[in-house]
Every structure is written in structure tokens, then in C-alpha cells.
Amino acid sequence: MKYLITGLGNPGKEYENTRHNIGFKILDALADASNIVFSDSRYGWVAEFSYKARTFILLKPTTYMNLSGKAVRYWMQEEKIKTENLLVLADDLALPFGSLRLRGKGGSAGHNGLKSIEECLGRNDYARLRFGIGDDFHRGQQVNHVLGEWSKDEALDLPLKIDTCIEIIKSFGTIGVARTMNEFNKRK
16 A cells, blocks of 8 residues: 655755644655665655555655646646655644644645645645644734744753654555544644
8 A cells, every 4th residue: 555645845955844844844854764775766865664554655746836736736646646645744833833734625724735736636625734823923924934043942841742743644544634633633
């Protein structure tokens, strides 16, 4: 059984430590923990690992956030992955910092990466793990917050939150989205 785990972000050093790139950061941590490396491939950086007889294909699109759907659609077709085996990792302004919400489907909530995936797939019934980045910014400063780097306090808490995301990814592939939601969404 194959799963496509897509971490949303933007390529380039200037985006590396920004809140918007949390999807990349989670997949980098998962790759490090699994002793695998990403290779530069079509529409993204790709790595693969096996866990409990499942194959996880990790994708960090290099299409920039607004065109993430192009990479997701390509890799789903290339690897013959069903929509129910797709998990997208994205930042979320509406959630307090570090809050994690797994959903089996839903809208984009204004997130350009999710919007692009929805447009390219023609559907929104794919799983997504939203990582809260909070809304601690002044009016008109949303872009600066999203594309800003983590505060010192946030940076200290990130590793533990990222470890939980890795648990969620593995759980998604082994026990499914519904049971994983029941297990992790109730955690604080």
C-alpha cells in the first residue's frame, strides 16, 4: 500500500525557517529520523521509506505554494496513489501555535497551497494535517507573519510538535484517517 505525504512550503533559503514552510520542516525531520534523503525530481523533492509494510512517498513541491496542486497531481498519477492515501501538511493561521488538526476533507480556508491542490484534483476530500502558526500579528501584517521566521519560544517548542506530526503521519498510513483523528485531535 502506497501513501503520498506532501509537505507544503516554498523552495529557497529565504523561506527555509518560515512558518509557511512547516510542511517541509516536518518532512525533513521525518526523513532524518528514517535515515533517508530527498532527491530532486519532477515538480519536487521526493523521498521514500517503508513502515509496517506500507510505502510512504514524501513530497516537498518545488512549484512554490500557489502551484502545489500541480506537483501533487503528478505524483499521485505517477505512483498510482488513491485520494484516500494522500495526506497534506500545511500551516494554519486560525489555530494557535502548535495546535494540530487532522481532517479527512475540507476547504482551503484561504490557504493557497490547499486551494491549488483542490483545483488540480477537482476535489477536497483528501486528508490534511494543519499545524497552527497562530494569528499573533497586527492588522495588515498577515503576510509578514506567515513568511516570518519562528520566534525563539516557538523554535524551542517546534521539535516536540514535529515529533507528534511524525506519529500522526505513521498512524495515518497504518490505522487510517478516522482512527488517527480520534487518537490525536483530542490531545492538547
